[in-house]
Amino acid sequence: xxxxxxxxxxxxxxxxxxxxxxxxxxxxxxLSLDWKRMRKYPHEFPxxxxxxxxxxxxxxxxxxxxxxGNTHRLYMKRSFTRGFWKMVLDRLRPSxxxxxxxxxxxxxxxxxxxxxxxxxxETISEGLPTRFLATEALAPRxxxxxxxxxxxxxxxxxxxxxxxxxxxxxxxxxxxx
Numbered sequence: 319x320x321x322x323x324x325x326x327x328x329x330x331x332x333x334x335x336x337x338x339x340x341x342x343x344x345x346x347x348x349l350s351l352d353w354k355r356m357r358k359y360p361h362e363f364p365x366x367x368x369x370x371x372x373x374x375x376x377x378x379x380x381x382x383x384x385x386x387g388n389t390h391r392l393y394m395k396r397s398f399t400r401g402f403w404k405m406v407l408d409r410l411r412p413s414x415x416x417x418x419x420x421x422x423x424x425x426x427x428x429x430x431x432x433x434x435x436x437x438x439x440e441t442i443s444e445g446l447p448t449r450f451l452a453t454e455a456l457a458p459r460x461x462x463x464x465x466x467x468x469x470x471x472x473x474x475x476x477x478x479x480x481x482x483x484x485x486x487x488x489x490x491x492x493x494x495x
Contacts, residue, residue: 323423337439338419342384346437348394348450351378353443367393374398379455391455393433399447408447413440415451422453428490431460 322328326338339346357376360368367379377395384390397415399408412420419435426434433453440449461469463480470476487493 333441335440335442337437339437339439342386342388342390343382343437343452345385346382346392346452348396348437348439348452349441349443351380351394353378353396369393370395374400382452390436392436392452393455394437395451395453396443397449397451398444399449413449415449419451425492428492430487430492431456 322338326340327344328336328338331337333349353376356363356366356368356378357371360366360371365381368376369379370377375395375397377393379391379393382390382392395415397413399413416438419438422432422435425432433456435451435453437452438450440447442448467476
């Protein structure tokens with residue numbers, strides 16, 4: 319794992335092997351969420367946005383009452399590691415979620431709007447190595463590209479704007495998936 323950025327606190331509060339968080343997020347406890355039920359019965363959680371469900375990852379949007387009286391809209395990602403070789407590789411390099419956190423911080427430092435990481439932890443959950451990454455949601459004016467095109471159409475000028483923005487990222491040495 320790389321060096322913990324100075325604005326984050328690091329601890330090993332049980333049952334977590336590692337927790338890294340910004341001030342105000344020490345009380346965030348991803349294990350307190352009913353992940354199995356949210357995955358299986360998302361309609362039972364109308365206050366949560368089940369953003370992704372796959373075999374190894376789940377992403378849930380939720381409100382978190384911060385310690386300073388502010389409510390934060392967070393997206394919490396839970397990821398499992400399965401398989402012998404994946405577990406070996408996890409010992410040799412930082413986790414995908416940790417790398418995502420560091421990349422997001424680098425983007426923010428460069429003035430690029432991305433969700434701000436506020437929390438990361440590692441533990442065992444459901445018998446598997448598990449990582450959690452929480453980011454603050456973007457302001458509602460920011461939309462995913464598919465939603466933006468659905469609202470604005472596919473006119474040539476919009477494609478050109480997207481191409482110019484992508485080119486500006488590439489000119490700065492920023493590649494994206």
